[in-house]
Amino acid sequence: xxxxxxxxxxxxxxxxKDRNFRINEFLIITDSYQGDLMxxxxxxxAYNKYIPLSMHGELADSxxxxxxxxxxxxxxxxxxYIAKVRLLNEAxxxxxxxSDVRIPEFDEVKDLMIRSSVDEGLVLGVxxxxxxxxxxxxEEYKDLLYTFEDGQLKSQNEIPYIYxxxxxxxxxHVGVFGGSGSGKSFGLRVVLEELMNLNIPTIVLDPxxxxxxxxxxxxxxxxxxxxxxxxxxxLQVGFHVGVKFQDLSTQDIKNLLDASSPLTDAMNNVVxxxxxxxxxxxxxxxxxxxxxEAQEEGSLDRISRRIEExxxxxxxxxxxxxxxxxxxxxxxxxxxxxxxxxxxxNRLNNEGIFSKDIKEIEEGLHMGKLIVIQGSTRIxxxxxxxxxxxxxxxxxxxxxxxxxxxxxxxxxxxxVVTDEAHNFxxxxxxxxSKSILKEISQEGRKYxxxxxxxxxxxxxxxETITAQLNTKFIFRTVRGSDIQTIKEETDIxxxxxxxxxxxxxxxxxxxxxxxxxxxxxxxxxxxxxxxHTENPFDELKNKTEEDDNKFxxxxxxxxxxxxDDFINVIKEIExxxxxxxxxxxxxxxxxxxxxxxxxxxxxxxFFNVYR
Amino acid sequence: MYSIDDGLKENIKHINKILMxxxxxxxxxxxxxxxxxxxxxxxxxxxxxxxxxxELFNFTKSGGILGIDGSKNRMGGAYPHFIEIYQGLAKSTLxxxxxxxxxxxxxxxxxxxxxxxxxxxxxxxxxxxxSKKLSSIEVEAALEGIREFNPYAVMMxxxxxxxxxxxxxxxxELRRECEERGIILVGVIKDIKTSIIGDLFMNDTSLQxxxxxxxxxxxxxxxxxxxxxxxxxxxxxxxxxxxASLFMRSSNAPSVIGMDILDSQKDHLEEMAxxxxxxxxxxxxxxPLWLDIVDSEVKIPDKMIRGLLESxxxxxxxxxxxxxERDKRTM
Ligand SMILES: Nc1ncnc2c1ncn2[C@@H]1O[C@H](COP(=O)(O)OP(=O)(O)OP(=O)(O)O)[C@@H](O)[C@H]1O
Ligand SMILES: [Mg+2]
Numbered sequence: 001x002x003x004x005x006x007x008x009x010x011x012x013x014x015x016x017k018d019r020n021f022r023i024n025e026f027l028i029i030t031d032s033y034q035g036d037l038m039x040x041x042x043x044x045x046a047y048n049k050y051i052p053l054s055m056h057g058e059l060a061d062s063x064x065x066x067x068x069x070x071x072x073x074x075x076x077x078x079x080x081y082i083a084k085v086r087l088l089n090e091a092x093x094x095x096x097x098x099s100d101v102r103i104p105e106f107d108e109v110k111d112l113m114i115r116s117s118v119d120e121g122l123v124l125g126v127x128x129x130x131x132x133x134x135x136x137x138x139e140e141y142k143d144l145l146y147t148f149e150d151g152q153l154k155s156q157n158e159i160p161y162i163y164x165x166x167x168x169x170x171x172x173h174v175g176v177f178g179g180s181g182s183g184k185s186f187g188l189r190v191v192l193e194e195l196m197n198l199n200i201p202t203i204v205l206d207p208x209x210x211x212x213x214x215x216x217x218x219x220x221x222x223x224x225x226x227x228x229x230x231x232x233x234x235l236q237v238g239f240h241v242g243v244k245f246q247d248l249s250t251q252d253i254k255n256l257l258d259a260s261s262p263l264t265d266a267m268n269n270v271v272x273x274x275x276x277x278x279x280x281x282x283x284x285x286x287x288x289x290x291x292x293e294a295q296e297e298g299s300l301d302r303i304s305r306r307i308e309e310x311x312x313x314x315x316x317x318x319x320x321x322x323x324x325x326x327x328x329x330x331x332x333x334x335x336x337x338x339x340x341x342x343x344x345x346n347r348l349n350n351e352g353i354f355s356k357d358i359k360e361i362e363e364g365l366h367m368g369k370l371i372v373i374q375g376s377t378r379i380x381x382x383x384x385x386x387x388x389x390x391x392x393x394x395x396x397x398x399x400x401x402x403x404x405x406x407x408x409x410x411x412x413x414x415x416v417v418t419d420e421a422h423n424f425x426x427x428x429x430x431x432x433s434k435s436i437l438k439e440i441s442q443e444g445r446k447y448x449x450x451x452x453x454x455x456x457x458x459x460x461x462x463e464t465i466t467a468q469l470n471t472k473f474i475f476r477t478v479r480g481s482d483i484q485t486i487k488e489e490t491d492i493x494x495x496x497x498x499x500x501x502x503x504x505x506x507x508x509x510x511x512x513x514x515x516x517x518x519x520x521x522x523x524x525x526x527x528x529x530x531x532h533t534e535n536p537f538d539e540l541k542n543k544t545e546e547d548d549n550k551f552x553x554x555x556x557x558x559x560x561x562x563x564d565d566f567i568n569v570i571k572e573i574e575x576x577x578x579x580x581x582x583x584x585x586x587x588x589x590x591x592x593x594x595x596x597x598x599x600x601x602x603x604x605x606f607f608n609v610y611r
Numbered sequence: 612m613y614s615i616d617d618g619l620k621e622n623i624k625h626i627n628k629i630l631m632x633x634x635x636x637x638x639x640x641x642x643x644x645x646x647x648x649x650x651x652x653x654x655x656x657x658x659x660x661x662x663x664x665x666e667l668f669n670f671t672k673s674g675g676i677l678g679i680d681g682s683k684n685r686m687g688g689a690y691p692h693f694i695e696i697y698q699g700l701a702k703s704t705l706x707x708x709x710x711x712x713x714x715x716x717x718x719x720x721x722x723x724x725x726x727x728x729x730x731x732x733x734x735x736x737x738x739x740x741x742s743k744k745l746s747s748i749e750v751e752a753a754l755e756g757i758r759e760f761n762p763y764a765v766m767m768x769x770x771x772x773x774x775x776x777x778x779x780x781x782x783x784e785l786r787r788e789c790e791e792r793g794i795i796l797v798g799v800i801k802d803i804k805t806s807i808i809g810d811l812f813m814n815d816t817s818l819q820x821x822x823x824x825x826x827x828x829x830x831x832x833x834x835x836x837x838x839x840x841x842x843x844x845x846x847x848x849x850x851x852x853x854x855a856s857l858f859m860r861s862s863n864a865p866s867v868i869g870m871d872i873l874d875s876q877k878d879h880l881e882e883m884a885x886x887x888x889x890x891x892x893x894x895x896x897x898x899p900l901w902l903d904i905v906d907s908e909v910k911i912p913d914k915m916i917r918g919l920l921e922s923x924x925x926x927x928x929x930x931x932x933x934x935x936e937r938d939k940r941t942m
Binding site for chain 2: 049050063065066067070071073074075077
């Protein structure tokens with residue numbers, strides 16, 4: 001390997017007759033005047049000046065190359081390999097052409113590649129094209145992980161990529177970008193596993209119900225399995241966790257109501273007027289409901305008539321109350337807006353959001369757990385706004401109190417993680433979850449609150465937030481506009497940007513402000529698996545099989561079943577299992593089992609017998 | 612957009628008219644007719660097959676193929692302040708790393724060996740010397756090549772006749788040695804400049820063709836891929852005596868190439884044609900890949916020549932003699 005051609009202080013070409021180069025490989029140039037210069041391969045090509053191109057620029061027919069080989073000349077041996085190498089640090093003078101080039105030893109690249117100890121960082125994967133240097137690596141960096149490539153588990157033979165989580169203090173927040181199927185969610189899973197290893201309090205917003213860590217990945221060797229059961233908790237909004245209505249401020253309630261689609265000015269006004277401090281859900285709801293009912297009567301006269309015509313005291317008091325509301329608010333709270341608020345409130349309530357609180361989440365964070373909040377995107381938008389605001393301010397109060405030297409309850413630093421982040425912080429329009437995420441992106445560093453935001457569409461993510469993401473993991477990206485955004489928002493080079501559409505699933509460029517250059521890595525094999533990575537078609541098949549087996553189980557000890565005796569069998573089943581089968585469904589299911597060869601059907605002169 | 616002078620446009624249109632007019636007779640000749648005429652008067656048209664791999668291995672066993680080519684680079688300005696550098700190469704398919712290079716140079720400023728006087732030197736004479744130098748080093752390379760590699764055949768880039776004319780003595784030495792040792796000597800001509808068929812056409816009064824056309828014009832698009840015309844010895848000109856030749860369409864491109872061989876070896880001409888056909892990429896312009904490779908090995912980039920001169924000539928010499936005013940501007 002030698003430096004060839006014209007060189008500059010930043011870039012050189014290296015040629016070799018027998019060694020192919022790999023992109024992102026590190027090489028050391030021994031310049032006789034300037035000493036050792038370290039560089040990274042940014043482009044690699046194999047070149048054969050004799051393998052001709054046809055007049056149309058295609059490769060010429062291979063039969064000619066074969067023929068030439070037959071008369072003794074192997075053109076392929078004339079292939080030379082050329083690498084464009086960018087120096088990590090600009091040289092003082094252009095590099096001496098003809099300088100020798102060698103592969104660095106581990107110690108020479110250690111500081112460039114390893115930025116954190118194994119115990120204190122996130123061991124996320126391997127740095128690609130480092131296998132040769134990895135040979136001389138200290139034991140502590142070996143055998144930390146597996147990768148999963150081409151359907152196989154592979155042991156680690158490259159230098160590990162360890163994300164220095166402590167650097168977040170200076171360079172906060174992480175973005176995870178990549179197109180569909182590029183490995184974002186998988187990468188996020190690995191990040192979360194590592195956060196659990198370090199017991200870092202974390203909130204995960206999980207609209208896909210995929211961030212469960214109780215299933216061990218099949219490919220993991222049994223003795224290497226890591227159990228995360230007591231390190232995380234999956235909580236569903238409305239079922240395990242919710243909002244405590246009494247704690248809500250007017251702003252909170254507006255945020256909640258506003259989260260799915262923006263409130264009109266009139267609606268905002270209605271909340272300002274009708275929501276009272278210390279309202280319970282019921283008191284607020286009743287106030288709205290009665291006002292609406294009064295407004296539906298249409299006039300004071302008709303409400304008065306209702307009062308007169310009331311049959312009971314209770315009813316009369318009710319209408320009395322409605323009249324009062326009507327008198328106080330009808331003018332300033334238009335009917336349609338009041339109705340709109342009531343409708344939204346009902347909907348939130350039906351989703352169970354007001355039936356629980358966030359105590360379990362807070363406790364989890366205090367214990368250094370990873371809390372996965374699950375729910376539909378819409379409900380998560382609503383709930384996360386409230387939740388993140390709440391937790392962030394607790395942490396902030398604590399830190400501010402410390403600063404002012406007054407006492408306050410301890411609240412730990414924490415990380416907020418979300419997939420589909422563009423739904424929570426969209427570019428171009430406002431939504432409540434965006435304001436809090438924006439605030440954290442700008443100020444969170446001071447309080448030890450950090451974001452990890454993943455999205456398929458960086459272009460749709462709020463640009464103020466994007467600009468605050470100091471570390472970016474960039475997986476395969478095909479869409480031109482997203483590549484453009486990525487180029488603007490990271491320090492990836494032109495050459496790297498050109499490779500983005502072709503990255504393998506799970507391969508990633510890591511652009512860290514802390515590093516000042518991009519690392520090309522492969523995310524390690526996750527220890528756990530998402531509960532529904534099952535192929536949807538396998539899922540269908542499994543589901544029917546499961547159903548069939550269940551049904552067979554139920555009827556097994558009823559066999560043989562006579563065709564004229566269905567009624568009695570169904571009754572028996574009903575009393576034993578509580579399951580009721582309509583007659584024709586029952587027969588259909590039996591025939592289905594016959595078709596599948598699970599039971600037999602015999603025809604008799606009078607009826608069929610199933611056995 | 613460039614603005615193009617109207618006068619220039621008119622001139623180009625005019626050229627087109629002249630050429631169309633001149634060639635209309637040829638262009639209007641019926642293809643089948645031409646082919647038949649050629650079959651009857653020039654020689655049979657035959658379709659060739661490519662060699663099989665086994666057949667090709669026989670070439671390897673009998674010594675491989677020696678490819679010969681030359682190159683020249685010129686540096687400097689107008690006469691006599693220039694230098695021309697010649698390089699000849701002999702490269703065997705069997706000995707990858709042992710190519711034989713020969714070099715020579717020419718400058719009107721130094722003619723001692725040429726035995727002429729600078730002042731009475733004529734343009735023709737000068738031209739002759741230069742061609743001779745290039746041909747000679749190619750033949751020298753070939754000579755050393757056959758001695759060193761003992762090939763089955765020598766494939767020269769260009770017509771054999773050229774060497775006969777340009778450097779007779781050296782050529783005879785090569786020719787004799789090849790004939791004695793049974794080494795086939797063959798020339799492959801990319802740009803045929805003959806008018807064998809053209810002359811026949813013109814002299815045939817029944818055809819009413821008044822001008823002499825070149826063979827490359829007449830044969831354009833006429834042959835099928837892999838077809839050759841075996842030129843009968845009666846039709847070749849006096850100057851071409853002692854050689855047998857053929858035309859061949861060796862690729863999809865409609866143009867043809869020529870090949871020639873010593874009369875004493877003419878039984879091998881078709882064998883060599885098949886070899887050339889086999890080694891020519893279908894989508895190329897018709898030159899066998901092997902000669903393309905030799906060609907690119909022998910060529911020296913102008914930049915490199917310049918580098919050499921700059922490194923090894925004194926600056927004053929360089930500037931005084933070999934750097935044209937135009938070059939100085941870019942230096
Ligand atoms: N580092 C990796 N090693 C091995 N397999 C991986 C890796 N990353 C992703 N995969 C596999 O590739 C598939 C797609 O990955 P993933 O679900 O993470 O894509 P995604 O980027 O989240 O896509 P989407 O945007 O559609 O959600 C998954 O089946 C996963 O198992
Ligand atoms: Mg995903």
